[in-house]
Amino acid sequence: MRNSKRVRSIAGLMVLNVVFVVICIVTLVPILYAVTHSVSGTGGALSSGISLLPEYPTLENYRAILVEEPFLLWLKNSVVLSVGTMVVAMGTAVTAAYAFSRYRFRGRKSVLHMLLILNAFPQILSMFAIFRLFRTFHLLNSYIGLIVVYAGSMCIFSIWNMKGYFDTIPVEIEEAAQIDGAGGRQILTRIVLPLARPAIIVTAVMVLIYVWNEYLFATTFIMNESSYTLAGGLYQFQSNDYSRSWPLFSAASILVSIPILIVFFCIQKYMVSGLTAGGVKG
Known part of the structure; x- marks a missing residue:
């Protein structure tokens, strides 16, 4: 009986694999x-057959992207937007998540639920209102405006994910530090944040990936070619002069993906603990 169960278990794992x-x-x-x-x-x-091996391999497409086109400029713009959004979003979300996790104040649950409701609405519904605001405050073609929009969009996810992780950190650790004479800032910076490092790193990378790949806002509010992000640049490859040059577009797409792959492999060990622990408690 025990052997049959073991055989079924092994067979199930083999099928799953x-x-x-x-x-x-x-x-x-x-x-x-x-x-x-x-x-x-x-x-x-679309004009040739599907093949996973090139007939005449060449790196000319990569050379053309890096030398003949402003790819590096678009890369710089994406880095500025991604890092700026990550700093603003995480600086706000970390303190807010800790407050929601540790303090019990009036309206706490209502605010959390309201944030979820706001996050449920599609971004495209706010496009016209944001465009009017940007035009009023002269934020079109501005990185500051996009950073504010991106940070506001990702703050909700960041708050909820890190709040769940802060909930898993025992309060007794902070109470022991208070007995030893540590202040609130010392507890947060020297105890809580080091313990929550996996969640903070993963959440920051998720924000980075979102901004890196964001297309809708980047192509709507940035209309100057010198300010294009990588998403806007790829759109230009596909829609204008290079609409028929798919090898060039493929090379640009691969180059866009490489930095994110490097970041992902660097923080891979934090992914499981940072995401699963953050989703345990609400």
């Missing part, structure tokens, strides 16, 4: 095709 492998392969095929097309010669992606 096979399913996961198939899902990974299906997911990787478009990426491999994009990589293959980025090192192919000029031509249309």
Whole structure:
């Protein structure tokens, strides 16, 4: 009886692993095709047969993107927006999440629920209102305006995720530090924040990824080519002069993805604890 259960368990795990492998392969095929097309010669992606091996591999598309086009300028713009949004959003969300986790004040649950409701509305519903505000305060083609919008959008996710992680940190640790004479700022900076480092790192990277890949606001409120982000630059590749040069577009897409992949692999060890612990308690 015990052996049959063990056999069924092993068989179930094998089937599950096979399913996961198939899902990974299906997911990787478009990426491999994009990589293959980025090192192919000029031509249309739809005019030739599907192949994961280029017939005549070349790095000319990457050279053209980096040398002939303002890709590095768009990269700089995306870095400025991403880092600026991350600093503003995390600076606000960390203190707010700690306050929601540790203090019991009137309207606390109502505010948290209201934040969730606000987060449920699609961003496109606020486009016209934000555009009017930006035009009134002269924030069109401005990084400051986009940073405010991005930080406001990601603060809700950041607050909820880090609040859940702060809830898992025992209050007794802070009480012991208070007995030893530590003040509120010392408790937060020397005890709570180091313990919450996985959640803070993961949340900051999620904010970074959101801004890095954001397309709607970046192409609506930035109308100057010198201020384009990577998303706006890729849109120009696809819609204007390079609408038929899919190898060039594929090379640009691969280059855009590389920095995020590097960041992801650097913080991979924090991903599981930072996201799952943050979602345990609400």
